Amino acid sequence: MNAAAGDRHALTQRAIESLGNRFGQRLSTGAAIREQHGRGEAFATGFPPDAVIWPENTGEVSEVLRTCHELRIPVIAYGAGTSLEGHVSAPNGGICLDMSRMNQVVEVHAEDADCVVQPGVTREALNSYLRDTGLFFPVDPGANATLGGMISTRASGTTTVRYGTIAHNVLALEVVLANGEVIRCGSRARKSSAGYDLVRLFTGAEGTLGIITEATLRLHGQPEAVGSGVCSFPQLRDAVETVIELIQSGAPLARIEFLDDVQVRACNAHSKLSLPEMPTLFIEFHGTQASVAEQFERAEEVARAHGATGLDWACDEARRAKLWRARHHAYFAALAMRPGCECVVADVCVPISGLAECVAATRADIDRASLIAPIVGHVGDGNFHVLFLLAPDDAAEHARMEKVYDSMIAHAHRVGGTCTGEHGIGLGKRDKLVAEFGEPVVALMRRLKEAWDPHDILNPGKVFRSS
Amino acid sequence: MNAAAGDRHALTQRAIESLGNRFGQRLSTGAAIREQHGRGEAFATGFPPDAVIWPENTGEVSEVLRTCHELRIPVIAYGAGTSLEGHVSAPNGGICLDMSRMNQVVEVHAEDADCVVQPGVTREALNSYLRDTGLFFPVDPGANATLGGMISTRASGTTTVRYGTIAHNVLALEVVLANGEVIRCGSRARKSSAGYDLVRLFTGAEGTLGIITEATLRLHGQPEAVGSGVCSFPQLRDAVETVIELIQSGAPLARIEFLDDVQVRACNAHSKLSLPEMPTLFIEFHGTQASVAEQFERAEEVARAHGATGLDWACDEARRAKLWRARHHAYFAALAMRPGCECVVADVCVPISGLAECVAATRADIDRASLIAPIVGHVGDGNFHVLFLLAPDDAAEHARMEKVYDSMIAHAHRVGGTCTGEHGIGLGKRDKLVAEFGEPVVALMRRLKEAWDPHDILNPGKVFRSS
Structure with a gap:
């Protein structure tokens, strides 16, 4: 231990x-607790913190800071x-x-369709609370x-095509x-x-x-009618072109999810479905009974024009729940394809005109590199994920994965994506x-960080390297 | 001129x-040009800059900076x-x-529904360009x-209830x-x-x-069908409660504008309409023929339940254009109520539950203060404006206006607004x-400004006072 490290210690x-x-x-300074708190999901090597604290209110967070x-x-x-x-x-x-004890829904303003929550409330807990x-x-986000x-990582997910990302749904913080200073920004006004x-x-x-200790969130009316459906396509490109055409026609899609043939195979096995093992779209509309029916009629027309088969619209509630559960369990379905594997979940987002080419090129790269990696995507946003299933100790396989992932990102950047x-x-x-x-843009972010956190104590080294 | 001012000069x-x-x-250093560039609309006292430059590209903006x-x-x-x-x-x-020469639409990506524009393009010019x-x-914003x-002021306006503010529609800058450094942030990806x-x-x-020199904007499909309508209410509160109920029911409103009786009177005179001089809503839906018809049926039910009269849905194109032109000319209609007047356009936005009370209290304050001031509002967002029509040299009247405006903002803050x-x-x-x-939040903004613009040359004194 050198002098500086000794001081820090x-x-x-x-x-x-x-x-x-x-x-x-x-x-707690227990090793197991620290270990668990030093890693997220699907990121193999974590660094444990020195201690974990469970604050119960904003004042305590402020004290720690x-x-x-x-x-x-x-921190x-x-x-x-x-x-x-x-x-x-x-x-x-x-x-x-660990914010899990700050898990109260503080206020619900039904008339304004907003609510105030502590940061440890999970999205499922919030929706249970709101049910009535x-x-x-x-x-x-699954x-x-x-x-x-979710706020801190600017999360989104399956419904973003209709309801926006979390950034569109946070009113105040x-x-x-x-x-340690406590501030409030934003308001309950819609804009x-x-x-x-x-x-x-x-x-x-x-x-x-900063550390978020309370959030005011925008809520939405539970739709009167929800219609879900599924259909299969001969080629990936046909599925994506269906999406492009639907988006362009202004179809009010609530969700539109792509699963490639590998992912469908995984979901069939894991979630006991019997979908054709082909490029597949899960589609959902929210609206009135009449508008949902009208939308599916139009979607069917577009999908058929692109060679869709196995159209199964107007699912009943049980079938709908089963399909979306399968989609949400895509990650676990993928893991089950290769027991004991590690999973790296790749994520890029591109303008929709570049989506088919980017997905197809990535699929080809995966196959050429002899990797096992299903593809799923929130394709209405141009966002897709590769679930790379890797043998934990196979360095060569990891290296091949890195290469494919690098190409995927380079491709996304080439077509104007992220x-x-x-x-x-x-x-x-x-x-x-x-x-x-x-570098200049990252330097600009760093200058902002330095102005607000001059000692670099807030999650140092994330987003960019500490200077 | 003191020494510092002399140096600056x-x-x-x-x-x-x-x-x-x-x-x-x-x-140009011409007095008239400088004068004209030192004031916006409806802000009486401007300070002219020392010179005006018309840059033609990003490189020139960078040179000036x-x-x-x-x-x-x-700058x-x-x-x-x-x-x-x-x-x-x-x-x-x-x-x-003066950015007016940087007025090119640089690219339109129809497939991705986005475009790249220079900052001097006006919204009408852009929509003309996009027509086909x-x-x-x-x-x-009218x-x-x-x-x-619009980007620099985070503009919004009549369609925000459906399409979001400009903040939701800027992808990259x-x-x-x-x-003088030129950076690019954001991407063409949807998120x-x-x-x-x-x-x-x-x-x-x-x-x-920073000075915006190019923007990538999100576009939307021209709706297949547009339906506009108008209806009148006995009381302001009835109109606002109609809005609340429509919003809560998830009605996909494209515009919902409120005009109080004073504003309707002004519009009737200015735009040759013959609307009942009562609290009035202008409503618009975008969608398919069928969905627009369905939405108006529902809206009518809700409006009638709140005492609406004079319902005029399903306007034809000419009538629709006339109504919205009248709404857009509300400002000029108001000015015409009091020839030679100055107009201060007040702006607050509140959670919709507080809207009726806030508008009603403001109306009462206006009347008590013997001011002439119609009220209009983008009520779907909880946003409303008072158009204070003031005799230019009447200091007492200005003081009464300030007091009403202060109360209006204090009221907005009390109900969680902005x-x-x-x-x-x-x-x-x-x-x-x-x-x-x-003060701490404004200090935080100031620290950010200081980190990025240490010499405080970018529009100094705006948003907050220079330190």
């Missing part, structure tokens, strides 16, 4: 001692641990704030993430800044042009600018952020 | 000389001059960049503003920073979680963080920004 011990006196049993600010100790917020780019990992150690109000929170985590849009700035900042539609940068994509925008 | 002269050599006839950065001269971008809070005023002098593509740009200006959301940060920053839904802060609402968020 001593300061960390001081912080833990001081906070331990304050938080008692709600601070004040201590850590004074002693220059990193990392932890929601449900479902992030995919190493966001919760603690490469410089420090204190993990006629309202729901639509953003659905995993049962916490809302604090309470945030604890690096020095505002009052100064810099701090709400959107904290949204997707991955905990590097290296991440919804998973964020974290540790995993810092170089890709530079590739996407160039 | 000398530096400004140096900048003008140097830039004059470069820009020739495209730099480099010179002004070196010499510490303010203010000017679009169409339609802003309402003194955004283009130059209280510290400096260089005005089947696409349109929906954000409609005035024929430039897109650069090219921006020249204070030191991204790649680092801090700089696009949303520049949007609404009122030119204080002091500006769409007009921005500029010079006019800097104290209201502090009232809305508190």
Whole structure:
């Protein structure tokens, strides 16, 4: 241990001692606890924090920040641990704030279709809570993430094509800044042009600018009618062209999900479906009975023109639930294809005109590299994922995966897309952020970070490397 | 002139000389030109810049910034001059960049429903350009503003209830920073979680963080069918409750505009309509023929339940155009009520549950203060405007107006709203920004500004006072 590391170690011990006196049993330095809090889902190598604290209110978060600010100790917020780019990992150690006890729905304003939640509320818990109000929170990244985590990674998912990403559905935030100061930004108004849009700035900042302690969210009316359907296509391109045409025609799609033949095979096995093992679209419309029926009629026309078969619209509720459960379990279905595997979930988002080519090129690259990797996508947004299933210790296979993933991102950039539609940068994509925008833009982000967190204690090293 | 002012004057002269050599006839120091560029619409007292330059490309904007950065001269971008809070005023002098020559639609990607424009393109020019593509740009603040200006003030307007504000419709930006550096942020992908959301940060920053030189905008399919209608209500509250119920029922409103009886009277006179002079809603749906008809049927039910009369749905194209022209000319109709008057256009946005009370209280305040002031509103967003018609030299009347406006904002804040839904802060609402968020939040904005523009040359004194 060199001198600087020794100093840091001593300061960390001081912080833990001081906070331990304050938080008692709600601070843990147990190895298993730390280990668990240092890794998200699907990111193999995590770095454990030095301690985990379970705060119960904003004041406690502020206290932790004040201590850590004074002693220059990193602080990392932890929601449900479902992030995919190493966001919760603690490469410089420090204190993990596990937000799971701040899990109250504080207010629901049914008349305004908004609610106020603590950051540890999960999206499923929120929707259970809302069940009888006629309202729901639509953003659905698949995993049962916490809302604090979803805001911090700018999450989206299957319903974004209709309801927007989480950035469209956050109205206001309470945030604890690096020095422990508590601020509120945004309002309950549906729109505002009052100064810099701090709400959107904290949204997707991955905990590097502040810790979210409360969020006001926009809700939506539960649709009167929901219609789901599924159809298969001879070629990937036919499915994607169907999507393009539907989007262009202004069809009010609520969800439109693509599964390639490999993913359909996985879902059939895992979720006991018997879909044709071909490129497949899951489609959903929300509206009135009449408008949903009208939309499916039009969608069928478009799909058939692109060679769709096995059309199964107007599913009943049970069938609908089964289909979407299968889609949500796509990740687990993929894992089951290769027992004991590790899974790297790749994420890019492209303009829809580049989608077919980008997916097809990626599929070809995967096959050429002899990898097992189903493809799924929120294709209405031009967003798709490759689920690379890897033998944990096969370095050569990992290297081949990296190469395919690099090509996929380079391709996305070539057609005007982004290296991440919804998973964020974290540790995993810092170089890709530079590739996407160039060093000057990342430098600009860093200047902002330095202005607000001069000691670099808020989730240091995420989004970009510390200077 | 004191020493500092003398220095500043000398530096400004140096900048003008140097830039004059470069820009020739495209730099003007003529009094009338400067005067015109120092005031927006409806903001009585403007401060002229020292010179106006008409750049023709990004490189030229960058050159101006480099010179002004070196010499510490303010730079203010000017679009169409339609802003309402003194955004283009130059209280510290400096260089005005008139962006009107950067007015090219650079690219249209019909397949992706996006386009790339220079900042001086107006929204009407863009929609003319797009006419044959089947696409349109929906954000409609009424005035024929430039897109650069609309982005910088986070504009919205009549269609926001359906298509979002401009913040929802900007995908990427090219921006020249204070030191002349040119950066690009965002992408053509529909969503991204790649680092801090700089696009949303520049949007609404009122030119204080950078000068926008290119924007990639999201477009929308021209709706197959557009249905407009109008109806009158006995009381303001009945109209607002109709709106609340329609919004809550998930009705896909494309526009829903409120005009109070005073505004209807003004519009009848100015636009040769014969609407009943009562609280009135203009409603529009976009969709298929069938869905529009279905929506109007439902809207009629709701409106009738709240006492609506004079229902006139299913207007033909000519009637529809006439109604919306009247709505867009509401400002001029109001001006015509009091020839020679000055108009202050007040702007607040509240949660819809607080809307009826806030509008009614404001109407009562106006009447008590013996002011002439029609009310209009984008009520689907909870956003409304008072058009205060004032005798230019009547200080007492101005003081009564200020008091009513203060109450209106205080009321908006009490119910969780914002002091500006769409007009921005500029010079006019800097104290209201502090009232809305508190000094620490404004200090946070200021720290960000200082980190990016250390010499405070970009539209200094707007949004918040210079430190």
